[in-house]
Amino acid sequence: MLLESSTNFSKEIMKKPQIVLTEQKISFAGNDYLGLSRDERLIEALYQSAKEYGISPTSSRWGLGWNTIFEEMEKNLTEFFGTEDATFFGIAFIGGLIYFSAMREKHDTVFCDATCHVNLFKGMSAAGYTVHKYRHLDVAHLEELLETHAVKNPIIATDGLWGISGEIPPILEISNLAKKYNAELLIDDAHGVFGVGCRGRGVAEHCGIKPEDATILGSMSKALGCNGGFLVGREELVDLFRSNEVTSGTSASAVPIIGACVKAMQIIKDEPELKDNLYKNAKRMRVALNSKGISTVDENSPIIGMVLKDEFEAAKLSEHLYKYDIAIPYFKYASEPRHELLRGIAKSCYTEQELLLFEKAIKEF
Numbered sequence: 001m002l003l004e005s006s007t008n009f010s011k012e013i014m015k016k017p018q019i020v021l022t023e024q025k026i027s028f029a030g031n032d033y034l035g036l037s038r039d040e041r042l043i044e045a046l047y048q049s050a051k052e053y054g055i056s057p058t059s060s061r062w063g064l065g066w067n068t069i070f071e072e073m074e075k076n077l078t079e080f081f082g083t084e085d086a087t088f089f090g091i092a093f094i095g096g097l098i099y100f101s102a103m104r105e106k107h108d109t110v111f112c113d114a115t116c117h118v119n120l121f122k123g124m125s126a127a128g129y130t131v132h133k134y135r136h137l138d139v140a141h142l143e144e145l146l147e148t149h150a151v152k153n154p155i156i157a158t159d160g161l162w163g164i165s166g167e168i169p170p171i172l173e174i175s176n177l178a179k180k181y182n183a184e185l186l187i188d189d190a191h192g193v194f195g196v197g198c199r200g201r202g203v204a205e206h207c208g209i210k211p212e213d214a215t216i217l218g219s220m221s222k223a224l225g226c227n228g229g230f231l232v233g234r235e236e237l238v239d240l241f242r243s244n245e246v247t248s249g250t251s252a253s254a255v256p257i258i259g260a261c262v263k264a265m266q267i268i269k270d271e272p273e274l275k276d277n278l279y280k281n282a283k284r285m286r287v288a289l290n291s292k293g294i295s296t297v298d299e300n301s302p303i304i305g306m307v308l309k310d311e312f313e314a315a316k317l318s319e320h321l322y323k324y325d326i327a328i329p330y331f332k333y334a335s336e337p338r339h340e341l342l343r344g345i346a347k348s349c350y351t352e353q354e355l356l357l358f359e360k361a362i363k364e365f
């Protein structure tokens with residue numbers, strides 16, 4: 001099922017995606033990095049957990065909507081990320097809201113990357129923090145702000161793998177600053193977890209920081225191919241997050257999807273070739289683009305941020321690829337100021353034929 005389009009090369013394409021899913025097209029977009037979202041084993045696990053626990057708990061954790069499969073999920077996450085504790089909640093997008101609300105009793109100031117994901121900004125603003133934004137990925141500017149404002153116990157917040165461009169932030173340097181200035185470090189690594197880092201622990205692992213040096217927000221809806229959000233980190237912080245009324249008192253999590261998440265995490269552990277293929281395919285796509293003179297944002301990322309001359313050229317490439325049955329919609333992402341970027345992704349499940357088609361289409365652009 002992929003895209004059908006009326007992709008008139010017009011200004012309309014800049015505003016909203018003009019492409020919708022149909023059967024014949026091949027998606028080179030989305031976030032299904034490991035190709036798990038249609039894996040039969042996950043679908044079977046989903047079915048089995050629906051049979052065992054029902055389709056919905058119909059209530060929050062505090063209201064009897066909690067059961068053993070959630071416990072299993074949290075235990076698995078703790079082991080997978082090597083942290084003291086982990087908690088699961090219904091949808092990753094509310095992660096920022098819960099985190100900043102939970103942390104508000106101990107902190108009042110956040111230093112964050114200027115182009116962090118919107119869910120973090122929503123969370124900071126709802127909880128009434130003083131916010132200092134540092135220039136995108138600019139560690140020197142972060143330090144300058146930390147020095148100037150000299151806040152006693154701040155939070156530093158950053159995305160992990162950047163969702164549109166595919167950039168990997170300098171997490172080691174940021175973590176060193178967090179230690180130096182006695183700050184809590186929060187990484188929203190929705191796109192990096194399960195696909196980046198040698199064990200799939202995300203950009204924190206990729207950049208060589210220890211599990212205890214950061215709190216990580218993650219999503220199950222990207223590399224894991226499922227749905228839901230989670231937080232991993234020190235027990236004291238995870239507990240604070242877990243006991244927040246939004247997580248535990250006012251929202252019911254979907255049960256069946258947890259069965260699929262547990263299965264998907266097992267598959268990732270057992271089949272390291274999924275990640276190997278992801279990076280092999282990403283490399284191949286980059287080589288094709290770079291040989292055509294199209295530069296790409298980050299060498300180590302499963303997200304292929306293609307840098308075109310301008311937004312028109314980016315939209316034109318999207319249209320061109322579509323003629324070859326390759327679907328990469330172009331639109332202006334709210335969080336990405338560089339509109340000349342066309343965002344594609346590598347997946348571990350591309351066939352040789354699909355990759356050859358991508359190479360041919362790029363060559364003929």
Ligand SMILES: Cc1ncc(COP(=O)(O)O)c(C=O)c1O
Binds near residue numbers: 117163189191
């Ligand atoms: C950095 C970041 N955080 C959180 C989310 C929300 O994830 P979900 O769609 O699983 O709710 C996204 C979604 O793209 C994201 O890019």
